[in-house]
Each structure stands twice: as C-alpha cells, then as structure tokens.
Amino acid sequence: MKASPEGVLTGVHFMDGDHAACEGAIAAGCRFVAGYPITPSTEVVERFSVRIPTVGGMFIQMEDEIASSIAIQGAAWGGAKVMTVTSGPGLSLMMEHIGLAVMAEVPCVIVDVQRGGPSTGLPTLPAQADMMQVKWGSHGDYQIIALSPNSPQECFDLMIRAFNLSETWRCPVFMMMDEVVGHMVERVEIPPADQIEIVPRxxxxxxxxxxxxFEPGPDMVPDMAKAGDGYKLHITGLTHDERGYPAMNVPAQNRLVRRLSDKILxxxxxxxxVREDGCEDADIIVVSYGITSRVAGAAVEMARGLGLKVGSARMVVCWPFPDVEIARLSRKAKAIVVPELNLGQMVGEVERAACGDARVYLVDHAGGSVHEPERILETILQAARDAGLGFKTEAERS
Amino acid sequence: MNPTEIMVSDADEKDVDTSRVAPIENPVLSMLRQDRLPHIWCPGCGIGTVVNCFSRALMSSGHDMNNVAVVSGIGCTGRVAGYMNLDSFHTTHGRSIPFATGLRLANPGLKVVVFSGDGDLFAIGGNHFLHAARRNLDMLIVCVNNFTYGMTGGQVAPTTPLKSTQSTMPFGNFEPPMNLPFVADAAGASYVARWTVFHIRQLVRAMKEGMEHKGFSFIEIMSPCPTLYLRRNKLGDGVDQVRYFKEHSVLKNGANTQDVAITATDPIVVGTFVERERPTWLDSRNAQLTATLGDRFVPYGGQNVQK
Incomplete structure (x- = not known):
C-alpha cells in the first residue's frame, strides 16, 4: 500500500542522516518511538519528539535503553509501528530484548548510529564496530536483518525498507548507521507519499x-493480532507452541528456533x-558497506586509473549475510578487499563465503574517522602484486 | 485435563457416591485459560488466591474482558499472565512495566494490569517502577510479595526480612528489606495499598479500586512461599502463614507509608495508604501539547493501524 501523506515531508531538503532517518520512519508509518539519549543518535529522537505531536504519534523518553527496547514491543502489540534509536553502549543494554523480539516475532526497527568502542569509547566519532554484536549479541540462535546506509538519502530510503522488512518478516530490523552518516548533511529528496510503498502490518x-x-503462513511467518481485539493473545519469551503457550521440550524448541531462523534464511x-559495479571482469573486488563504501569508491577509482580491473560490491543489507553473492564474486575474482571501520568483523563472513576461491584482504581501522582512500588503495595494490597483476605506478601514470 | 476432575479427584472415591455429587465448577473458571491447567504453583502458595481475587475483581468490574491486558515479568508470579484468559504478555525479568507502558500508550483503550513478584518489580525492575510511578502512568501494579525468589530456588530478595535464611544468605539476611508502599508513595504512585492473601474480600475490592483509579496504582500482597521461604526458616506451612497474617495484621487506612515497614516484631499494617488525584502521563502530555501547539496538535490516534 502507499504511505499515508500524514507527516511525509515531500520535497528536497538539506539534512543530516539522523534527521533523514527520522523522516523515513515517519513516512514508513512509525507512530511510536521510545528512546534514551545517546551520542551520536540523539538527533533522531529529538526530531521525532518535535515532529510527531502534529502527526498523531507518540514519543516517550524512557529511563534507559532496556526500557526503550521493550516499551516499543508493548506498543507493537498495541498496534503501532515502532522504533527505538541508540548507539553501541545502548545497543549492548538492549540485547535481551532483541532476543524477545525475535522469539515473540515483534516487528520493530532499531537504529544504531555506531561510534567507537568498546565501552564508552568514542561517543562523537564513527565506527562500524557493532556489526557482530547486532547479529550475535543476544543469547540463543537467531537471525535478524541489518541494513547499512551510506548517505542521508539512504537513511531515508532504507528506513522505509527497514520498516517494510520488519512488518513482512516479523523480526527486529537494524539500521546500522554510523556517526559520519548520521551527522553528514547532504541533499535528501523525499518523494510524494503516493510514491512510497509501505507494507502494512x-x-x-x-x-x-x-x-x-504462531501458526506460520506459507512464508513461515505467522499473522499478527492486536491486544484488545478479542484474540486473548498469550505472548511469551519462553519456547512456545503455535498457540503461544509455553512448550519447553526438544521438539517444540527444534520446530520454533528452526522456523525463526529459516523464515529469514x-x-x-x-x-x-548487494550493489555491484564493474564486477563482471574484475580481478579485484572491494566489498564494503555503509560509510566505508563511500571511501572505497574513491580507492576503486584510483586503482582503475592505474590500469587495474577493480570492481566494487556494496552490501546494503549486511544481515542476512549475502553469502551466495560473495561466493559468486569470489569465484570470478582473484582477490577481495574488505575495508571496514573495525578490526575485522564482516571480513570473517566474506572469508567464509569466499571459501578460499579468492584471497581476502582486510583493511581495518580502529575507529574514530573514516579510512583514507590511499590505505584502501595500498591494499588493492598489494593484492594485485600478490596475484601477479600488472599495473602502472603512480609515477608512470603522471 | 478437565479442572472439574482435578477437584473431584481429591476425594476418596470409595467414600463418595459420585453420581449424587453435583458437578463442581470453579466460579472463576471462565477467567482462566483452562487448557493450561493445572498450574505450576506449589501447594500452599498464595499466588492462586491472588489470581482468584483478581478474577473476581474482573468479573464484578463490568469491564469488557477484551479490553483488559495482563503483563508479567519472570518468576512464580510472572506466570500469572499465562493462566489469565485475557490478552497476556509474559515478558522479560524486571521489564513488565516498560512493556506495559508501550502497550498502554499505543492502545489507550486498554486496561493494563502488571502482575509480578517482589524481586522482579523491585530488584531488577526497580528503576522502571520508580519512573512509571513518577510519570503516573495509568496502570495497576499487583506485586505478590513472598519475600524470596521462588522460581530460582529461594534466594535473598529485596524484601527478605532480616535474619531470615535464604540459599544465598545462608547465615541469615543482613540486608535491610525495602518498604514497598513507602517507595511507591515517594515515587509518586497515586494509589497505594497493602493486603495479605488472608484479606480476600479487601483484596478484590482493592483490585477493583486500583483498576478504576486513574493513574499509577500499586497493591502489595503478602503471600506465603511454603516451599522456599517458610520451610527454610521453620515458619510452618502456607496455612500457618495465612494464620499469622490474620493474627498480626492491623488495618490502618491512610497510614503514613514511612511507618508500614514489615519487621519481625511489629504488626503488619494493611489498608489503603495513598489515594491521590494527579494527572496521568497521557493527560499531562495532551494538555501540554494542546497548550503549546493548539490546533496543530494531533493526539495519538494509531493512524498507522490498518485493520
């Protein structure tokens, strides 16, 4: 269905990623946000608290992230499309409730504007260091969906997709932003509401x-009922049967936990x-995501200028991990270069998918700024040398 | 299992001509999920009595049962949500109140009752309790206080009396217990009462009052845990404890909550301690936004709820 025109700020704006993410949520139909201030994500909830009273929604600043991450789940069962917003330390506090949202199949969007860690780390500076926490941080086996925008425009566009995915698959969906994407100001075009496709509950x-x-449909996802509509729901974080009743035994656990993973996988x-550029005949492919893909783009251009066949593959969705796509690329290419703003997180998944078909190089970064494109270029050139590929040196080129 | 069978099976079949016994139906059966019985609570536990009182309070309240939701945390009392034939949510440990906050605000037509234990609401969930009371969120909190963590095997709780033995206080508790009504009062709860499972009529009435009261209502219910608190402290069984409640309770409506701490020597003060008018969070929000935004303010209407 089309988005409700209520609250959609159609037009061209000059705004940062945090604000654009908030506008994306409102356009997607989000009408309930519970949040707790944390740098560098706070602007998202600040804007929501200003905007939502004239749109007919609800904002509450809770006493902590633990409360925020479960207040939104109560609100989802109350009928609202919901979101909470945080950064690394807050995300750590939310982990138990990510498990609850997975187990009880609660559609919700969690925005993580990543900053340097561990612990309080670098509150005002970027990192991409929560990529594994978001996938593995809660206990038990589960799958979630995580999107990785690289511009304020994508903070808007992908936010709509995030809500649509969470409503379709009934699982928590993460917007893995970072401090730079959150605070950089760029052109953001918000289309008319009738051009925004949204998925209703x-x-x-x-x-x-x-x-x-919890009786699954053909897509393995059950349909939902709202509290107050006479369905006498029973929702629990315990392993449950299709009625929602606790069923703590091996067959029930096997059936439920497998379905929760399978509905995503x-x-x-x-x-x-995965957005591919120039990968068809590439010898080296740079696999990146989020803000790092912007820097990687510069490095790829520089390497092409030296006569190398370098492709770029950007993971717009990081979870579920695009293993089929990476495996296909690694069979064609000689090397894969993975820059990321951490000491090596998604690169492990790339290696797993590449399965030795292509040699995988990490361009790490402890966080605090984006990469310098030259550092990514150096690794591309090292990969070229290791693969015996010829290229002009910088001096020859000039 | 048919609950009627459970009740009849208590009698010795040889002595009873069952053909002459009228079918017995528990009067609150319609309020329970009969397909989930029997329940998990121990013989002599007070939680069943509390559920019975809550069922009676609901049945006589005139509420549409489709509009009442129960939210529980984790623990023995946390299992109440699983037995009530209502929209019911068994959430995470200590977090029933923030879940209830979201549920209530996103669906303002619902009556929301939080049912949980003393450890859940006042140890792990203590901060949420304080802030929900401060905000005067419109919900009823029913706290079954059995002085221990029952589900995990009898560990010391924020309510465990001094000197009592618990599995993690094996040489006697030296931590002063919390005076729950005082905490609720100080944080801003607008209805505060305490009863014991002996006071079933008062409890039914208090639950009805708490549900009708606009704002944050809190009822502490003292309840026996025969398996893990009483037995370990050689205090008899559930019946002994209820007798103790009967003999040592003193009714003091309007008592200063500072003076109602539970001690080994003082009488148990029961009654309605606080009843005050205070705008709820939602009323305050709507008033403030109307005052500042005027016609531009659109109250929460769940426009995104496509049905």
Whole structure:
C-alpha cells in the first residue's frame, strides 16, 4: 500500500542522516518511538519528539535503553509501528530484548548510529564496530536483518525498507548507521507519499476462535493480532507452541528456533541487496558497506586509473549475510578487499563465503574517522602484486 | 485435563457416591485459560488466591474482558499472565512495566494490569517502577510479595526480612528489606495499598479500586512461599502463614507509608495508604501539547493501524 501523506515531508531538503532517518520512519508509518539519549543518535529522537505531536504519534523518553527496547514491543502489540534509536553502549543494554523480539516475532526497527568502542569509547566519532554484536549479541540462535546506509538519502530510503522488512518478516530490523552518516548533511529528496510503498502490518483475517498466534503462513511467518481485539493473545519469551503457550521440550524448541531462523534464511533472496559495479571482469573486488563504501569508491577509482580491473560490491543489507553473492564474486575474482571501520568483523563472513576461491584482504581501522582512500588503495595494490597483476605506478601514470 | 476432575479427584472415591455429587465448577473458571491447567504453583502458595481475587475483581468490574491486558515479568508470579484468559504478555525479568507502558500508550483503550513478584518489580525492575510511578502512568501494579525468589530456588530478595535464611544468605539476611508502599508513595504512585492473601474480600475490592483509579496504582500482597521461604526458616506451612497474617495484621487506612515497614516484631499494617488525584502521563502530555501547539496538535490516534 502507499504511505499515508500524514507527516511525509515531500520535497528536497538539506539534512543530516539522523534527521533523514527520522523522516523515513515517519513516512514508513512509525507512530511510536521510545528512546534514551545517546551520542551520536540523539538527533533522531529529538526530531521525532518535535515532529510527531502534529502527526498523531507518540514519543516517550524512557529511563534507559532496556526500557526503550521493550516499551516499543508493548506498543507493537498495541498496534503501532515502532522504533527505538541508540548507539553501541545502548545497543549492548538492549540485547535481551532483541532476543524477545525475535522469539515473540515483534516487528520493530532499531537504529544504531555506531561510534567507537568498546565501552564508552568514542561517543562523537564513527565506527562500524557493532556489526557482530547486532547479529550475535543476544543469547540463543537467531537471525535478524541489518541494513547499512551510506548517505542521508539512504537513511531515508532504507528506513522505509527497514520498516517494510520488519512488518513482512516479523523480526527486529537494524539500521546500522554510523556517526559520519548520521551527522553528514547532504541533499535528501523525499518523494510524494503516493510514491512510497509501505507494507502494512500482517493482521490476521481469522476469527479469534480460529486464530493461532504462531501458526506460520506459507512464508513461515505467522499473522499478527492486536491486544484488545478479542484474540486473548498469550505472548511469551519462553519456547512456545503455535498457540503461544509455553512448550519447553526438544521438539517444540527444534520446530520454533528452526522456523525463526529459516523464515529469514530461506527467504534471503527477497532480503539481500548487494550493489555491484564493474564486477563482471574484475580481478579485484572491494566489498564494503555503509560509510566505508563511500571511501572505497574513491580507492576503486584510483586503482582503475592505474590500469587495474577493480570492481566494487556494496552490501546494503549486511544481515542476512549475502553469502551466495560473495561466493559468486569470489569465484570470478582473484582477490577481495574488505575495508571496514573495525578490526575485522564482516571480513570473517566474506572469508567464509569466499571459501578460499579468492584471497581476502582486510583493511581495518580502529575507529574514530573514516579510512583514507590511499590505505584502501595500498591494499588493492598489494593484492594485485600478490596475484601477479600488472599495473602502472603512480609515477608512470603522471 | 478437565479442572472439574482435578477437584473431584481429591476425594476418596470409595467414600463418595459420585453420581449424587453435583458437578463442581470453579466460579472463576471462565477467567482462566483452562487448557493450561493445572498450574505450576506449589501447594500452599498464595499466588492462586491472588489470581482468584483478581478474577473476581474482573468479573464484578463490568469491564469488557477484551479490553483488559495482563503483563508479567519472570518468576512464580510472572506466570500469572499465562493462566489469565485475557490478552497476556509474559515478558522479560524486571521489564513488565516498560512493556506495559508501550502497550498502554499505543492502545489507550486498554486496561493494563502488571502482575509480578517482589524481586522482579523491585530488584531488577526497580528503576522502571520508580519512573512509571513518577510519570503516573495509568496502570495497576499487583506485586505478590513472598519475600524470596521462588522460581530460582529461594534466594535473598529485596524484601527478605532480616535474619531470615535464604540459599544465598545462608547465615541469615543482613540486608535491610525495602518498604514497598513507602517507595511507591515517594515515587509518586497515586494509589497505594497493602493486603495479605488472608484479606480476600479487601483484596478484590482493592483490585477493583486500583483498576478504576486513574493513574499509577500499586497493591502489595503478602503471600506465603511454603516451599522456599517458610520451610527454610521453620515458619510452618502456607496455612500457618495465612494464620499469622490474620493474627498480626492491623488495618490502618491512610497510614503514613514511612511507618508500614514489615519487621519481625511489629504488626503488619494493611489498608489503603495513598489515594491521590494527579494527572496521568497521557493527560499531562495532551494538555501540554494542546497548550503549546493548539490546533496543530494531533493526539495519538494509531493512524498507522490498518485493520
């Protein structure tokens, strides 16, 4: 269905990623945000608290991130499209409730504007160091969806996709921003509401007497019912059967936990998004995501200028990990270069998918700024030398 | 299992001509998820009595049961949500109040009742309790205080009386317990009462009052844990404890909550301690935004709820 025109700021704006993310949420139909201030994400909730009273939504600043991350789940069962916003330390506090949202299949969007860590780390400076926390931080086996915007425009566009994915697959969806994407100011174009496709909540059409809260549909996802509509829901974080009743035994655990993972993994083709550029005949492919993909773009251009066949593959969706796509690329290329603003997180997944077909090089960074393109270029050139590829030196080129 | 069978099976079949016994139906059965019975609580536990009182309070309240939701945390009392035939949410340890906050604000037509234990609400969840009371969120909090962590095997709780033995206070508790009504009062709760599971009529009435009261209502219910608190401290069984509640309770409506701490020697003060009018969070929000934004303010209407 099309977005409600209520609150959609159609037009061309000059705004930062945090503000654009907030506008994306409002356009996607988000009407309930619970949050707690944390740099560098606070602008998202500040803007929401200003904007939402005239749009008919609700904002509450909770007492901590633990409370925020479960208040939104209460609100989701109350019928709202919901979001919370945080950064690394707050995300760490939310971990138990990410598990609850997975287990109870609660559609919700969690924005993580990443900063340097561990601990308080670098509150005002960027990193991409929560990529593994977001996937593995809560206990138990689970799958989530994580998107990685690289511009304020994408903070708007991908926010709409984040809500649509969370409503479709009934799982927490993460917007993995970072301090630079959150605070950089660029042109952001917000289309008219009738050009914004949004996914409504999958409310059941069954009567209460026929409805089973966790009976999966053909896509492995159950339809939802709202508190107050007579369905007498029982929702628990315990392992449960299709009625939602606790069922703490091996078959119930096996059935539920596998379905929760499979509904994402077996539908991954509908979720993953890898943007390839010049990969068809590339010898070296730079695989990147988020803000680092902007810097990587400069390094790729420089390497091409030296006569190397370098492709670029950007993971717009980092989880589920695009392993099929990376495996395909690694069979064609001799080397894969992975720059990321951490000491090596997604590179491990790239190596796993590449399976030795291409040699994988990490361009790490402890965080605090984006990479210098020259550092990525150096690694591309090292990969070229290791693969016996010829290229002009900088001196020959000039 | 049919609950009627459970009740009849208590009698010795040889002595009872069952053909002459009228079918027994528990009067609150319609309020329970019968397909989840029998429940997990121990013989002599007070939580079943509290559920019975809550069911009676609901049945006589005139509320549409489709509009009442129960939210629980984790623990023995946390299992209440699983047995009530209502929209019911069994959430995470200590976080029932923030979940209830979201549920209530996103669906303003709901009556939201939080059912949890003393450890859940006042140890791990203590901060949420304070802030929900401060905000005067419109919800009823029912705290079953059994002085221990029952589900995990009887560890010291923020309410465990001094000198009592618990598995993690094996040589006697030296931490002063919390006076729950005083905490609720100080944080801004607008209805505060304490009863014990002996006071079933008062409890039914208090639960109805708490649900009707506009704002943050808190009821502490003292309840026996025969398995892990009473037995370990040689205090008898559940019936002994209820007898103790009966003999040592003193009714003091309007008592100063500073003076109602539970001690080994003083009588147990019960009654309605606080009843005050204070705008709820939602009323305050709507008033403030109307005053500042005028016609531009759009109250929460769940426009995004497509049904």
């Amino acid at each position: 999958r409310w059941t059409t069954k009567k209460p007497s026929e409805y089973r809260a 077996k539908n991954r083709d509908k979720i993953v998004d």
